[in-house]
Every structure is written in structure tokens, then in C-alpha cells.
Amino acid sequence: MATRRVVGWRFVLAGAALLCAALLATRSAASEPAPGPVADPEHGKVLYLQHCVPCHGARAWGDGPREIPALAAQPEAYLAAQLTRFASGDRQGSAMHGPAMRDTLAATDVNRAPAIRDLAAYLARAPAAPRAEPGAGRSLDAGRSAYLRGCAACHGEDGTGAVGAATPRLGGQHYRYLLSRLREFGAVHRGEPGTPALAAQDLEAVADYLSRLSPPHTAP
Numbered sequence: 001m002a003t004r005r006v007v008g009w010r011f012v013l014a015g016a017a018l019l020c021a022a023l024l025a026t027r028s029a030a031s032e033p034a035p036g037p038v039a040d041p042e043h044g045k046v047l048y049l050q051h052c053v054p055c056h057g058a059r060a061w062g063d064g065p066r067e068i069p070a071l072a073a074q075p076e077a078y079l080a081a082q083l084t085r086f087a088s089g090d091r092q093g094s095a096m097h098g099p100a101m102r103d104t105l106a107a108t109d110v111n112r113a114p115a116i117r118d119l120a121a122y123l124a125r126a127p128a129a130p131r132a133e134p135g136a137g138r139s140l141d142a143g144r145s146a147y148l149r150g151c152a153a154c155h156g157e158d159g160t161g162a163v164g165a166a167t168p169r170l171g172g173q174h175y176r177y178l179l180s181r182l183r184e185f186g187a188v189h190r191g192e193p194g195t196p197a198l199a200a201q202d203l204e205a206v207a208d209y210l211s212r213l214s215p216p217h218t219a220p
């Protein structure tokens with residue numbers, strides 16, 4: 001009898017504590033903004049249209065012949081990491097275009113962690129171009145096997161990169177941009193363990209093979 005009453009009281013107390021916790025949670029949710037940084041893709045779009053369109057294009061599909069990379073549908077963490085590196089000068093970019101990226105990212109409304117976060121959020125959600133600038137199509141089989149052998153473990157079998165990690169999507173990127181990055185293979189990978197050297201005769205084949213893979217969520 002006595003034990004049953006004690007157990008009963010425990011239930012009442014536990015119930016009351018839960019109710020208090022629930023009430024407190026609703027109150028703070030209603031009166032305070034959500035804690036922590038939350039990306040705002042709409043703000044990212046405003047910044048993008050203001051600063052980036054002349055080179056990367058209205059839909060962020062880049063420009064193959066000008067070696068300007070497509071940005072739409074790149075993993076968010078990769079985009080944020082690269083923008084941070086351009087802003088700090090850690091990534092210099094190519095001799096022809098690097099300074100332009102650096103100047104763009106010096107603008108006071110862009111050179112801030114929240115702006116970079118919002119730009120990355122917008123671009124990662126933007127639909128990718130249905131196709132990229134391809135290469136000459138001469139040795140796609142060799143490109144495929146070199147890619148699967150040395151690169152797929154990190155960049156994904158289908159070239160989609162790693163969502164959540166700062167590993168870029170390579171499938172559906174423009175041929176000439178990929179080639180320019182592959183010529184700097186060691187610098188691009190910053191000596192990351194597990195990245196094999198890419199044989200000179202495979203550079204074009206790998207870039208060509210990758211440029212022809214379908215990117216994720218393409219535009220209709």
C-alpha cells in the first residue's frame with residue numbers, strides 16, 4: 001500500500017517537471033530568435049546577383065571557355081571553405097583570374113563569415129547546369145579507369161563529391177577549368193594523405209571523363 005503511494009507521487013512529480021520543461025521551451029521559442037548561425041540562402045542570392053554574375057553567370061553555371069567554374073550544386077561545405085580561402089589569400093587562384101576573385105571577396109558586405117555562409121547555402125541549393133563544356137572525347141575509357149582507381153574513394157564513384165565534407169563535386173564541371181586544376185594537382189590537394197599523383201598523360205582523359213558525368217539535381 002505504502003510503496004504504491006510513493007510510486008504514485010513519483011509519477012505526479014515527474015509529470016509536473018515535464019510540463020514545466022515543455023512550457024519553458026515554448027516560451028523561449030516564442031520570445032527569442034533561434035540560437036546559433038542559420039544560413040539564409042535568400043540573402044546569399046542577393047549577394048550573388050550583386051557581385052558574382054558577370055563571371056559565374058546568372059545561374060551559377062560558370063563559363064567553360066573562360067575557365068570559370070560552375071558553382072551551382074557544389075557541396076555547401078566545400079563552397080564555404082573555398083570562399084574563406086580566397087578571402088584570406090590562402091587560395092590565390094589562377095594567374096589570369098585569381099586577383100579578380102580576391103577583389104570581389106574584399107567587398108565589405110561579402111568578406112564576413114555570415115555572408116560567405118549564405119552564399120554557400122544559396123549556391124549549393126541552385127540547380128546544376130544539365131551539361132558542362134566537354135573535352136575532345138578521345139580517351140574516355142582511360143579517364144574513367146584512372147578516376148575510379150585514384151579518385152573515386154574521396155570524390156565519389158559518380159563524381160558528386162561528399163556532401164557534408166569539403167570535398168568538391170567534379171562530375172559535370174567544365175573541362176578546361178578541371179584541366180587547369182589538375183595541372184596543379186599537388187597544390188590543390190595540399191599534400192592531403194591518400195591523394196596519389198596523377199600521371200601527365202591521364203590529365204586530359206580524367207578531366208574529359210568528369211566533364212561528361214551528370215551533376216546532381218540539374219535544372220529542367
Ligand code: HEC
Pocket residue numbers: 047048051052053054055056067068069070071079082083092093094097098100101104105110119168
Ligand atoms: C572576375 C570574375 C569573377 C568574379 C566577379 C567572381 N568569380 Fe569566383 N571564380 C572566378 C574564377 C576564374 C575562378 C577560378 C579560380 C582559380 O583559377 O582557382 C573562380 C573560383 C570560384 C570558386 C571556387 C570554385 C571551385 O570549384 O573550387 C568559388 C566558390 C567562387 N569562385 C565563388 C564566387 C562568388 C560567390 C563570387 C561573388 C561573391 C565570385 N566567385 C565572383 C571568377 C570570378
Ligand code: HEC
Pocket residue numbers: 069081146147150151152153154155166167168169170173178181182188189192193194195196197198206
Ligand atoms: C583523399 C581524398 C582525395 C583523393 C584520393 C582525391 N581528391 Fe581531389 N580533392 C579532395 C579534397 C578534400 C579537395 C578540396 C581541397 C581543398 O580544400 O581545397 C579536392 C579537390 C580537387 C579538385 C578541385 C576541384 C575544384 O572545383 O576546383 C580537383 C579537380 C580534384 N580534387 C581532382 C581529383 C582527382 C582527378 C583525383 C584522382 C587522381 C583526386 N582528386 C583524388 C580530396 C581527394
